[in-house]
Amino acid sequence: MTHALPVLYTFRRCPYAMRARLAIQAAHQLCELREIVLRDKAPEFLGVSPSGTVPMLLLPDGTVIDESLDIMRWALTRHDPEHWLEVDDGGWIARNDGPFKRSLDRYKYPTRFDKTDPLAEREKAVAILDEYEERLAWSRCLFRATPSLADMAILPFVRQFASVDADWWSGLARPHVKRWLGEFVSSGRFDAVMLKYPKWQVGDAPTLFGVA
Incomplete structure (x- = not known):
């Protein structure tokens, strides 16, 4: 399945996911956010993720990035206004x-x-x-x-x-x-990446994330 936007699978309190969100927000990279509950992972997420861990970024062409530092660098190589x-x-x-x-x-x-x-x-x-x-x-x-x-x-x-x-x-x-x-x-950046979202389920309206 293709998506018009990158899809970020994340978990609010995970420090790895947190730093991925920080970079995406700093880079102003719009994506669809899907909150995963680690003790009850959505089957659709497990079907895409090679590791079953968050964060994971699914690009529109089907490419999967499932290392947090790689997600940070993906976002910042596209736009790095603060020169991180x-x-x-x-x-x-x-x-x-x-x-x-x-x-x-x-x-x-x-x-x-x-x-x-x-x-x-x-x-x-x-x-x-x-x-x-x-x-x-x-x-x-x-x-x-x-x-x-x-x-x-x-x-x-x-x-x-x-x-x-x-x-x-x-x-x-x-x-x-x-x-x-x-x-x-x-x-304010920390507040922006720590908003609470409900557990994502198939059929939910997209939650957009990443524009400051």
């Missing part, structure tokens, strides 16, 4: 998606993993945040005064980490990381 792609992230996104995400999962969901010490994993994640703290002491964002791809790819995961234990986070002395995260979650 001009900055080389130097491997920081890979470290977020690797060691930081590994520790985040074991801190947030310790019962899913054997022989896991969630507090030890939390400290591993904080060690990475400390490197952000050093950079953010002299720069508003990780590489410059305005966000780049790295900021928007990483911040949804920092937000998730901060939400695991709000009391502990509030007492953590990392003022620059907290300022960076606070500016992100209080921004």
Whole structure:
């Protein structure tokens, strides 16, 4: 089946899906949004998605993009008014998606993993945040005064980490990381990508997304 617009399958709280929506919104790429409930995935979604995970972008020609960073780059190579792609992230996104995400999962969901010490994993994640703290002491964002791809790819995961234990986070002395995260979650862009949508079902009227 072909579609006049790209179709973005997403889940509101997923940090991978969040960063895909951030890039699509920043790039002003109009698409049809379909909210997927992870515990009850629509059969039509599973019939298209190679991995069964979100985000997934289905292009009008039938091409499937199911990696969040690839979706971000797809959108931004078409229109990048804030020049997110001009900055080389130097491997920081890979470290977020690797060691930081590994520790985040074991801190947030310790019962899913054997022989896991969630507090030890939390400290591993904080060690990475400390490197952000050093950079953010002299720069508003990780590489410059305005966000780049790295900021928007990483911040949804920092937000998730901060939400695991709000009391502990509030007492953590990392003022620059907290300022960076606070500016992100209080921004109009964050509000725009975090609107709530009902679970998508076949036959629903299209939900348009992506125009600022």
